[in-house]
Amino acid sequence: MPRVLIIGAGGVGQVVTHKCAQVPEVFSEICLASRSIDKCKKIASQIKRDIQVEKLDADKVKDTVKLIKKFKPDIVINVALPYQDLSIMDACLETKVDYLDTANYEPKDEAKFSYKWQWPYFERFKDKGIMALLGSGFDPGVTNVFTAYALKHHFDEIHELDIIDCNAGSHGQPFATNFNPEINIREVTAKGRYWDNGKWVETDPLSVSKMYDFPDGMGSMKIYLLYHEELESIVKNFKTLKTARFWMTFSDNYLKHLEVLRNVGMTRIDPVDYKGQKIVPLQFLKSLLPDPASLGPLTKGKTCIGCLIKGIKDKKIKTYYIYNICDHQMCYKEVQSQAISYTTGVPAMIGAMLMVTGVWKKPGVFNMEEFDPDFFMEKLNKHGLPWTEKFL
Numbered sequence: 001m002p003r004v005l006i007i008g009a010g011g012v013g014q015v016v017t018h019k020c021a022q023v024p025e026v027f028s029e030i031c032l033a034s035r036s037i038d039k040c041k042k043i044a045s046q047i048k049r050d051i052q053v054e055k056l057d058a059d060k061v062k063d064t065v066k067l068i069k070k071f072k073p074d075i076v077i078n079v080a081l082p083y084q085d086l087s088i089m090d091a092c093l094e095t096k097v098d099y100l101d102t103a104n105y106e107p108k109d110e111a112k113f114s115y116k117w118q119w120p121y122f123e124r125f126k127d128k129g130i131m132a133l134l135g136s137g138f139d140p141g142v143t144n145v146f147t148a149y150a151l152k153h154h155f156d157e158i159h160e161l162d163i164i165d166c167n168a169g170s171h172g173q174p175f176a177t178n179f180n181p182e183i184n185i186r187e188v189t190a191k192g193r194y195w196d197n198g199k200w201v202e203t204d205p206l207s208v209s210k211m212y213d214f215p216d217g218m219g220s221m222k223i224y225l226l227y228h229e230e231l232e233s234i235v236k237n238f239k240t241l242k243t244a245r246f247w248m249t250f251s252d253n254y255l256k257h258l259e260v261l262r263n264v265g266m267t268r269i270d271p272v273d274y275k276g277q278k279i280v281p282l283q284f285l286k287s288l289l290p291d292p293a294s295l296g297p298l299t300k301g302k303t304c305i306g307c308l309i310k311g312i313k314d315k316k317i318k319t320y321y322i323y324n325i326c327d328h329q330m331c332y333k334e335v336q337s338q339a340i341s342y343t344t345g346v347p348a349m350i351g352a353m354l355m356v357t358g359v360w361k362k363p364g365v366f367n368m369e370e371f372d373p374d375f376f377m378e379k380l381n382k383h384g385l386p387w388t389e390k391f392l
């Protein structure tokens with residue numbers, strides 16, 4: 001029976017551990033490893049099943065190799081930070097164990113996330129007969145699967161894709177991020193980028209916005225164009241796409257704080273000298289902001305993440321919208337986390353489930369849209385992220 005090693009005991013790691021524990025018929029043994037063992041112990045104490053815990057610095061390949069050899073997992077779920085992706089992939093290669101993550105690699109000293117570091121692992125994973133599934137969260141992750149599902153069932157060709165991510169929840173804090181603050185702020189303050197007729201177009205950070213009317217009474221909200229990592233693989237794997245964009249909502253309050261923090265240099269990622277010591281302002285800011293995991297009991301409201309797709313079916317133009325709505329408080333009731341961690345952790349568990357049961361299984365390194373979406377879509381409905389589709 002499959003054994004799973006989960007690396008990273010943050011907001012997402014907590015949800016993955018709960019959700020893996022809910023399916024003992026799939027994951028017979030679970031080990032949660034992270035830099036701070038106390039966080040692993042806290043998560044394990046919330047769960048009735050026995051969860052093994054280990055202290056691990058996953059930047060050290062040899063330590064991860066040692067733990068993999070000791071626990072003997074069938075799969076490693078990496079929900080630490082994107083900085084650890086390559087070192088954990090190296091450890092999986094050395095021990096011939098399958099790998100899954102939810103965010104692509106980015107170097108610490110450059111706010112540049114890209115698959116250009118992980119895709120070249122393809123041959124090495126293939127030669128060892130093991131698989132890596134990249135970006136099995138919600139966005140990336142479910143959004144890639146939604147796009148593949150739309151093409152499989154509703155279109156002959158897809159031409160336009162808008163991925164729209166709305167968090168209409170409120171945590172009552174003056175300023176906080178819903179997932180790791182360092183990763184979140186690096187993403188939001190980076191230049192925007194979208195695919196337009198065969199080329200990438202760059203925009204100034206948060207300079208393009210419009211109103212969007214969300215379903216199920218959520219109302220109209222302002223969405224901002226960002227660059228997001230799934231665009232890179234989606235554009236590569238869906239060749240008929242002429243336009244592909246990613247949009248996200250932000251409250252005015254969040255944007256005001258971010259503007260001030262940027263203006264005073266607190267979002268910088270280069271080391272600065274402070275009283276003879278080198279500090280990275282964004283890392284210092286992270287240490288002051290609320291831990292996203294602590295927002296669980298405070299957050300109320302809903303998220304809505306989906307794909308708006310335009311294309312052709314039987315020579316007619318069609319517009320299609322597919323989305324999930326998730327309620328922060330319902331998530332907290334189930335796994336003691338808010339919806340951002342929940343919507344990431346559930347797809348990570350589902351991806352791992354499909355891999356260990358052999359449903360999505362081939363040697364090499366893959367993105368989510370490269371597999372039959374139907375199995376994943378069925379599991380989303382079953383494991384807490386039901387979806388709705390509409391023709392507009």
Ligand code: NDP
Pocket residue numbers: 007008009010011012013033034035036039056057058059079080081082084102103135136137138139140141178179180181183292293340343344
């Ligand atoms: P958190 O910061 O809450 O958790 C990260 C965890 O990883 C922490 O427990 C941290 O330990 C641990 N960690 C960091 N470095 C190491 C290391 N070297 N070795 C071992 N453990 C380490 O982040 P989140 O849970 O919010 O996010 C987790 C991942 O999910 C990120 O990669 C994020 O980008 C991704 N994500 C993906 C989304 C998607 O939809 N695809 C959406 C949201 C997040 P410590 O506590 O000691 O710092």
